[in-house]
Amino acid sequence: MTPPRKLHIKSYGCQMNVYDAQRMVDTLAGEGFVETGSVDDADLVILNTCHIREKASEKVYSELGRLRAVKEEAARNGRQMSIAVAGCVAQAEGSEIVARAPVVDVVVGPQSYHHLPELLARAAKDGRAIETEFPVRDKFEFLPQPKPDAIRARGISSFVTVQEGCDKFCTFCVVPYTRGAEVSRPAVKIVDDVERLADHGVREITLIGQNVNAYHGEGPDGRTWSLGTLLRRLADVPGIVRLRYSTSHPRDVDETLIQAHRDLAALMPFVHLPVQSGSDRILAAMNRRHTADDYRRVIDRFRAVRQDIAFSSDFIVGFPGETEGDFRATLALVTQIGYAGAYSFKYSPRPGTPAADMQETVPAADMDERLVRLQELIDSQQSAFNKALIGSTVDVLFERAARNPGQIVGRTAYLQPAHVMAPEEIIGQVLPVRIESLARYSLLGELAAVPQCRPASSAQMTDSSVTRMGA
């Protein structure tokens, strides 16, 4: 019997890339590949790249430099190793990658990785293969389903892509160029995926998309389904106890989504809703197509139906033309909303985006100073949010054994890690935990209920911290 070939994937960036990496593993499993945690014994190494962060492509080239040495060592030992670059840097810089790094065998964009087996075969024959066109047919039509043991090995929480690409064209962002136009998967395919995951032990689903609440997939009734309608259907899948979605745009929050938060016990009351800036002038320069007040009103609509809802966000400081007054408007917005957490970054230009040509750059020292002020404010809000849980009892979905012997770790509705001393049978269950203390961002507590001996039905496992409100 031929021994399995070994595949090592290094994935950078967002949850879409984590999901794509898993689907690459599923695709290549059919070709006899198994995953390895080490590059040294890999027959194929895939760098699944991200273009969002600063100097993304430079990081890829320096990683490729390291891999060249590993590949040469493998060749000296009589072993052939292939290197593929996937993801958004591959999409944006396909031919430049092979020109600068001849060590690369395959370059594949994020919409084409279902072609990896053919591309590897072509590279073996011709020396190299590149595919970065946006294909006419959706890759999801071709991707194989993950095997049951792969689903179980990935744990009780899973991402499912429902939508890809973006039509918003924020002036700082590369996504519309690297991931292409918005495309939504048909609802029936998503329901099939979720049912299959639930059948093999998954309890929590996070629906993902670059602009997830712009979802407008074909429904089984022939109508276009919104994200809210899709969530309503998925809440009925037996075994699924928690639903989340990410990442949303404030302009695409429609009434079906608000009503889903009002009605669905399984939909977690924690929404990541990027705003980027609190200044209308900067929001206009970013082409966000909403004002700070529009954003405040969206938050109010969520809060009107779920008093326990919490928010996180993304912020860019030092966008071209940002004055101290603009920045203070951001601080004012953060103070007013009160976040459970947020990501904040200094602006850095992405080649090919409109903002990269803007002239009014903010001095680096000002950016540094503003970032510190913003992060101090966000940290203080996050810390207050976490501390407020001490002494209360919250529901936790238990995920895995923790590093400390005897401890099991899970997540609250707000994604805070929570640790308890308990048997491993509680993994996959939602149980109430009395929170006793806080260690930085992690909660420590003890079970406030006796765990069930065997996996519960979905009805038994519904989150009790989530009050069903309204109709």
Ligand code: SF4
């Ligand atoms: S909405 Fe998000 S993904 Fe789309 S262009 Fe703006 S920042 Fe990028």
